[in-house]
Amino acid sequence: MSAAASAWRRLGVALLLLGLLAAGLFRVVPFRAELSDLLPPAETPAARYLLQELRGGAATTLLLAGIEGAPEPELARISRAVGDALRASEQFAFVGNGTQDLPPKERDLLFRYRYLLSAAAEDPSRFTAPALRQRLESLIDGLRSAASPVLAQFGFADPAGAFLDLLRSWLGESRVALRDGVWFAADAVAPRALVVARGRAPGTDLEAQAAMVAAFETAFAAADPGPARLMLRGPGVFSAAAAAAVEADVRMISILSGVLIAAFLLWRTRSLLMLAAVAVPLLVGMLAGTALVFAAFGAVHGAAFGFGMTMLGVGADYPMLLVGQRRPGEALGATARRLGGTLGLSALAAALGLTAMLFSGFPLLAQLGLFGAAGLLAGAAATRWLLPCLLPGEAIRARPLPPPMIRALRRLRGHHGTVLLLPLAAAALLVLGGPRWNDDINRLSPVPERLRQEDAELRRQLGAPDVGTLIALRGADAEAVLRRAEAVQRALDPLVAAGALAGFDSPARYLPSAATQRARQAALPGEEALRAALAEAAAGLPFRATAFDRFLAGIADSRTLPPLTIADLAPAPTLSARLGLLLSDRDGAWQGLVIPNGLRDLPALSGAVAALNDPDILFVNIKGETEGLVAAATGRALRWVAAGGAAVLLLLWLALRRRLGWAAGLAATALTALPIGGALLVTLAGLTALGQALNPFHLAALLLAAGVGLDYALFLGVPVAEDAAEGDRNFGAVFNCTATTLLTFGLLSFCATPVLQGIGLCVSIGVAAAFLLALALAPRGVVTARPPCNGSTGA
């Protein structure tokens, strides 16, 4: 009794001190939540560009919304109210929800600049008598038609048709249906009003993104939506949703697994002291991991902390192994000394494996590896040296497993039949065609699959097709980028004519460079020549002499206009919105995008861009680049995992050689490594059978599973005294570890976040297989007190 009371006192003080330390540490350490830390590093300029765009490009400022769940007129009313409120909030550079109608001020500006903006003006033959004759005849014809109001409005001031050509080329065909003046999804089963908004802040500004989302939700609530629902998607929403999803998963796991593990430990030890004892190395590990990651990276990623803590859950094995294998009457300090070598070796080996993640190149994985390695080592050290001082005497007595379980485990121990699992797994892997490697960058994202699909659906309904390739432009100013866009345009026009490409969108389509505008001015006809051509063209047609005065004045005005620049577009919100995604100022460096569509000949396109031979014009094949990015990162992670594995084997052999000598050390190393290698094989087969495509996070999880499996192999492989009770205690302790690990990671495999689910599955399968295999290969004879059969003890 006094032992327990003293243990409680000491444990209480230790936990209090550790808690205070933790509280202090969390005050100092900043936590990050950036999704981009989950992305692999870039190795090519195209990949670098792509990652930068994924992190903070113009596309990350987009918010897409669907409003549904009410009758159409009601949805239209809500959409209009939301649109008006968002425009009034001034948080958005552009809000589109319906009639894409040029505001009168913008129409006047564009009409004034029609001969500078339209490519039609470049062609002097447009202003000759025969060409004008044709236009005038079709003007008369048009005036007879139902379209006469539009033609009468623009036809006399612009018989050359530059303005209407301009509008036609900009507006194009839209797949969005317009009802009641509001955008609706054309193919939706239930009516869904569509709204798209572009924020002013870059996607990297998470606070501004959150404010945009809040503005949207406030505007929607203020529109008195009744039964209607707002469906908001876009990178800003994704960051929040992903953070929430990871947080919800981690919370669910920590609470559920905490409760389950506590219940399991209580069942096994009937002692609350055990719970407190397990908490000590866990807390020490967490402190060490957090402090080290903070010291190395300057901040701790929230996800690294969350995943890392689940990893450290494995660290709870150490006190269980220690307490569980204490012999009756033995002081815990003596047990720690007896098992210290094995404990140290297994922690060192697991940490060595995790250290490999430091070099994976993924910022998150590197943090996770460091956190796990430091945490495990610190946890093991706390178990070895701290716990024995905190738990004097026989404060905790592990109870033997229930007899049926002991009998089952005894039968499994040394039962080589289990090893048949390995050829089975190998055969399964062969049949399934080997493990599949993930090359989809989206699978690395913690954004729930459902959200991503809804986002894709909204994009499709809004007529924004998936962009497969793009051409990125750079320049010191907007003019430089626009000139490059025009160079690309000249290179791509022949491809469009040849059918290699259906078309492309370019910033220069909306705003030609000042150089081009000046060239167009210079190409405009002189007044006398134009007058003469007009008179010749109008001969015999019923036009009054003054009919085209506005045209002549317009041409004269165009000749002296200063070129339109991006700074003059304040009265032109529609044009600005179109241009905004294609031309943007990124901290003083201007970036442009040319987006091809309907691509049929990829080599022709990349060849045409390469032929421009301009380092500031970059061809990006998005799918290829991201796949390459992921594959390169996966390959690198794989190499480091292999290196980590080799290092662990070396460490094992060095340690065992010292204990057992050369040859026996080698055999023992093989015997220890076999269950782990086998478990990895079984895990790969299991994951492949479950349809999981492997990514670097799986590799990290495999490392963890290997590290844990190593504990089992080492502890089960320890030559124990010829005592059945000792053998039972031995595998009882290891069984307890397996059970708690399975409780944590088994739960993880029910997570909604794909990455967490993958880790959960990986570790669960790996740990279960490692336990069974280690048990099968463990020395049998000492337990049953019969002579060892065929020397499989490895000793």
Next chain:
Amino acid sequence: MTHRRTLLAAAAGALVAATTRAQQPATLDAVMAALAARRQGRARFTETKEFPELSMPLPSSGTLSWSAPDRLEKHTTEPLEEILRVEGDRLVFARPAQNLRRELGLDDQPELRPLVESVRATLAGDLAVLRKHYEVRFAAQPDGGWRIELTPRSMRVYAALQSVAIGGRGDAVLSVVTRGNQGETRMTITPEP
């Protein structure tokens, strides 16, 4: 006794109502009701368009057909075939000779729906829709004819279209005169039996 007096009063009332209808000029509500009662119609039209920039008007002719509640087709046959059809919220414009066909939503351009509804809502006898887009003035003529004068409510529409005057008799529309700042269009309609 009471019973008979009520009957008498009702008969007298009916008599008074009947004579009023015959003698008094038409009211807007009555014209609208008559138009709404007509579910189908076909007519020939001739149209002249005048523009300040042209030295002579441009004539055209063809047929009109109406079928309630919202389908209106203007089929121009001379001098060039052209079909303009409005149904629901969609407008189809086609010129077969040029192989041109365009389909628009009535809300795609702000001036489009008011222009369409000036004729369509009149034919449908839908005063509420007319009043949504226009100030409506009504004048009855002594000979039983009537005239509806529409002035756009929206400044933006008014900038392009100053007035639409629709003339008719009974449940038939006989003329539509549209005045815009780009010119004037006069359409004369001859109903077919």
